[in-house]
Amino acid sequence: MAQSACAAVDIRGLDFAYPDGQVALRQVNLCVAPGERIGIVGPNGAGKSTLLLHLNGILQGQGLIAVDGLQVTRAKVGVVRAKVGMVFQNPDDQLFSPTVFDDVAYGPIYMGLAGVEVRQRVAQALRQIAMEKYANRVSHHLSLGEKKRVAIATVLAMTPTVLSLDEPSAGLDPRGRRLLIHLLEALPQTMLISTHDLQLVKELCPRTLLLDEGRVVADGPTVKLLADEALLLAHGLA
């Protein structure tokens, strides 16, 4: 495959097993071009979240992973985390500060940015999710939809090139889901979205990766993949 086709994310022969011996990923290969939006689907326990946790070095398996041309190694993990914005399934895990501002500012402050720039980044990130007025609100008291959007802002403030989202639409009402889809559509970043929401994949991601038991079962155009009922049925998606 041409080098540029893998410029955003390049994963080759990735194997991973949890300490208790449970194998979660087997020989995963993935090549993502800049700006691509990929839906990662598969049954529960297929390895979707595990795969995402490898992108920023939280988990480290056997194999090669490069993000934005930078190899993910223990030594480079700090730089990689500035490039990969990871949005976790449960926003309560991600929002641990008293106010929305503090939560969004965490990443930039940790990166050692100056006060003025931190404020600019927070304002910009909140503008991107259309929640500028929420800066002084208490994170704890937001609705789930609002928390999910703030969680996205917490990584946008770090100006990542790749966004990895774990079940972004889980638990949202139709309006919250619609808002989220519009919001993600407007972002320029490369995106990897792990989800069970096939409709969201259809609307957002031209390409889909189907995982089952840690293996890549299919990787191709979403339209073609989601039309294959036999394939979806065989892997617990229909």
Add this chain to the structure above:
Amino acid sequence: MHSNSLDLYCAGASFWHRLDSRVKLIITLAYVLSVSLMPVGAWPAYVLLAGFVFSVAVASELGLWMLVRRALLALPFALAALPLLVTTPGPVILNISVGKWLLPLTYAGLERFLSVAFKSWLSVQMAVLLTATTCLPDLLVALRALHLPGLLVTSVGLMWRYLFVLVDEAMRMLRARESRSAAGKGRSGGSVVWRARVTGNMAGSVFLRGYERSERIYSAMLARGYDGTIRSLPVEPVPAAQRWVAALAIGVLLVLLVLGQWM
């Protein structure tokens, strides 16, 4: 991805594992009582008591090293007995000067301190053997059988059940924080004060969420008819053979206790 470090050894098939939890609890309590009643400086009796707990350790197939290591946890508590060193009257070994005070270290004090430290170490080893080889639900049955107040047993049970949930929650939160802890162009990491504040906020979040979860759990309990009393199915009586094991163990401890008065 879940924490299960507290239940690592409870599933075993050794003789001590297979004993009824009530028998194990009674033997443990009898042992701790005997150790506490043993007079100061009865060293031969202490050695015999150590022999008792080591025999149980062998019967539990846990390994002595694991037991000794876990029991070291008790050492800091033994420090509470330190004042005995200088407050017990008797022939003085040496005088320790602290500022303008002169503290007399006595033989009797040293013996009392060492006795207390050794005895607490022995007791903790027996407690470790009980908790490591008995899964908590069985231990709760035993506590209930010994008529510990129901509310206390329920609290211990709920604490155990949700401790893991909270630990998992804290782990996920740490992981999410780690994901956003990136390197910048200059010096990254933020100031110490800021980091301390973030950590404090995280601890506060876990507390708040634990508190809210407890409200939800309580509502769910109420929804299923909880009225303040925990009802449980009647438990089988302890098998006759195991009653003999308990009686034998208590007999041995009684003999040791009598011997200890003479030594």
